[in-house]
Amino acid sequence: MKKQTTITTFAALFACAFASAKTMAAEPKAPLTKPAVDKSKENDPRVKRGGYLVWFGGCHDCHTPLVMSADGPLPDFSRALSGHPEQMQMPPAPTPPPGPWIVSAGATLTAWSGPWGTSFTANLTPDKETGLGSWTPEMFIATMRTGKHMGRGRKLLPPMPVQNLAGLSDEDLRAVFAFLQAIPPVKNRVPQPLPPPAPVTASTKKVAPIGQN
Amino acid sequence: MTSSLALNRNTRRFAWAALCVAVVGRPLNAPADTQASLPSTLVQTGLCADPACARIADDALPFSPQYPLWSDGADKRRWFSLPPGTKIDARHADAWRFPIGTKFWKEFRVSGRRIETRYITRAKIGWQFGAYVWNSDGTQARLVSQQGTTAHVNDHVRHAVPSVDDCRACHEGHEPPVLGFSLLQLSTDRDPLAPHAEPRRESDVDVAQLRVRGLIKGLSLDADAIRIAASTPTERAALGYLHANCGGCHNSTGPLSSLELFLMSSSRASSTQQTRNSLFGVTSHFQPAGQSHMSRATPGRPELSTLVARMRSRDPFAQMPPLATQLVDREGLALIEHWIATDPAGITTTNKGK
Numbered sequence: 001m002k003k004q005t006t007i008t009t010f011a012a013l014f015a016c017a018f019a020s021a022k023t024m025a026a027e028p029k030a031p032l033t034k035p036a037v038d039k040s041k042e043n044d045p046r047v048k049r050g051g052y053l054v055w056f057g058g059c060h061d062c063h064t065p066l067v068m069s070a071d072g073p074l075p076d077f078s079r080a081l082s083g084h085p086e087q088m089q090m091p092p093a094p095t096p097p098p099g100p101w102i103v104s105a106g107a108t109l110t111a112w113s114g115p116w117g118t119s120f121t122a123n124l125t126p127d128k129e130t131g132l133g134s135w136t137p138e139m140f141i142a143t144m145r146t147g148k149h150m151g152r153g154r155k156l157l158p159p160m161p162v163q164n165l166a167g168l169s170d171e172d173l174r175a176v177f178a179f180l181q182a183i184p185p186v187k188n189r190v191p192q193p194l195p196p197p198a199p200v201t202a203s204t205k206k207v208a209p210i211g212q213n
Numbered sequence: 214m215t216s217s218l219a220l221n222r223n224t225r226r227f228a229w230a231a232l233c234v235a236v237v238g239r240p241l242n243a244p245a246d247t248q249a250s251l252p253s254t255l256v257q258t259g260l261c262a263d264p265a266c267a268r269i270a271d272d273a274l275p276f277s278p279q280y281p282l283w284s285d286g287a288d289k290r291r292w293f294s295l296p297p298g299t300k301i302d303a304r305h306a307d308a309w310r311f312p313i314g315t316k317f318w319k320e321f322r323v324s325g326r327r328i329e330t331r332y333i334t335r336a337k338i339g340w341q342f343g344a345y346v347w348n349s350d351g352t353q354a355r356l357v358s359q360q361g362t363t364a365h366v367n368d369h370v371r372h373a374v375p376s377v378d379d380c381r382a383c384h385e386g387h388e389p390p391v392l393g394f395s396l397l398q399l400s401t402d403r404d405p406l407a408p409h410a411e412p413r414r415e416s417d418v419d420v421a422q423l424r425v426r427g428l429i430k431g432l433s434l435d436a437d438a439i440r441i442a443a444s445t446p447t448e449r450a451a452l453g454y455l456h457a458n459c460g461g462c463h464n465s466t467g468p469l470s471s472l473e474l475f476l477m478s479s480s481r482a483s484s485t486q487q488t489r490n491s492l493f494g495v496t497s498h499f500q501p502a503g504q505s506h507m508s509r510a511t512p513g514r515p516e517l518s519t520l521v522a523r524m525r526s527r528d529p530f531a532q533m534p535p536l537a538t539q540l541v542d543r544e545g546l547a548l549i550e551h552w553i554a555t556d557p558a559g560i561t562t563t564n565k566g567k
Contacts (some may be wrong), residue, residue, distance in 0.1 A: 134472055136468070138468055139469065150468075192502060
């Protein structure tokens with residue numbers, strides 16, 4: 001009887017494990033549509049695809065500020081994808097000591113400092129004044145393809161992995177943009193990037209631009 | 214599309230940014246080889262009448278826009294040519310159509326020496342962009358790679374030759390992607406207050422010359438002497454300056470039109486009003502450090518106008534234009550400041566902001 005019970009138990013556990021594995025294979029575990037999208041767009045296949053790509057692509061890692069919790073730092077989804085918090089005034093970035101350490105990051109992972117200066121992650125929500133609300137899909141695609149703001153402005157700065165995004169198809173980039181336009185707008189004016197505090201190398205030769213010679 | 218470069222802090226900053234990107238992944242936007250069919254030397258483009266390009270070919274006609282683009286003080290000369298028997302289609306006054314085979318050249322001289330000649334041509338597959346850099350004795354110019362390069366002027370000066378992507382970034386903000394060659398720029402009624410205006414040479418082709426030479430069609434008979442509709446001479450010059458230096462990207466028909474910043478002018482009063490409405494009292498998307506609601510232009514207050522702040526900056530994160538210049542255009546800046554500070558039409562523009 002005991003042996004029968006043991007066999008039954010193992011069989012049940014195996015069945016559960018198998019079923020669980022099948023479930024995991026069929027449906028990703030991650031909450032793919034965080035944050036909640038506009039109800040009228042939540043069944044749009046392009047928006048769903050965009051949510052999947054945003055989650056897997058790690059956009060939240062830098063564009064959703066981290067907050068400390070009992071479980072350690074977690075993304076603050078009440079401000080999902082809204083970039084560096086406007087209210088968070090950062091002190092000057094630390095100057096790294098001589099050696100291989102060259103990059104610093106704020107506790108929210110929304111402010112980064114390195115040889116390029118200090119960059120703050122952008123507000124990707126559809127707020128018209130402070131986010132991507134006035135952007136078009138074409139502007140978004142051009143930005144990812146060229147690595148330039150709006151496809152023709154200043155360069156995007158580290159740690160934005162724009163070289164990875166540039167590898168997506170136009171349709172996938174349109175899906176990402178459709179998702180970003182379907183999430184709640186967050187009014188958050190991200191600061192402009194800051195120049196580095198000091199020259200990178202002391203040996204760089206200084207020459208005058210045209211007109212000053 | 215102009216550019217100059219100094220090995221200053223800004224340059225190093227971008228070099229680092231580029232390096233950081235380069236070490237992480239593959240090159241951005243690896244485009245099709247759009248230069249594959251461009252000739253390897255400038256002479257082969259048809260600009261020159263002799264191998265050293267001491268003389269210009271007869272069918273390459275010179276022109277000078279009345280509102281030149283600021284290029285950090287470089288001296289520039291420009292030419293165009295059309296295939297024999299073809300004409301520019303000017304039925305759309307603000308967007309001329311050019312026949313396949315149209316060519317444009319722009320030469321840059323720095324410290325008295327020709328350094329670079331840029332080339333745009335309309336091929337069957339679309340517009341192509343190339344840059345040719347002159348050798349040190351000025352006898353030959355060769356096509357540079359799509360990534361651009363840095364030309365050595367002397368021990369103190371470098372000149373940045375743009376990448377094809379940079380060419381497209383400026384030129385493809387409006388259709389057609391030709392800057393400085395339009396009804397307004399070639400008007401016979403030239404603006405005497407235009408910053409850095411180049412005196413029109415006798416041989417320069419303007420709208421009237423295009424008509425006389427039979428190189429244009431669809432142009433209304435009263436179009437030769439158009440001017441920007443403005444309430445004062447200062448406003449006319451200011452709008453012309455913005456047209457040439459900003460309107461290529463910031464216009465109502467190009468990829469950035471959704472930003473609703475309209476700086477491309479015409480002779481229509483509605484165009485001028487549209488520009489005013491998109492500037493005065495409109496909260497800027499860009500905010501300088503410590504600011505949160507600065508307008509693109511604040512009537513009477515140039516110091517509270519992001520238009521001025523960005524023109525004055527050469528921080529590559531903030532400057533406007535965002536590329537092709539490393540020196541502030543003091544003359545252009547003074548004009549825009551004066552316009553915002555004093556222009557009665559701007560001050561009385563009613564705008565509720567956006």
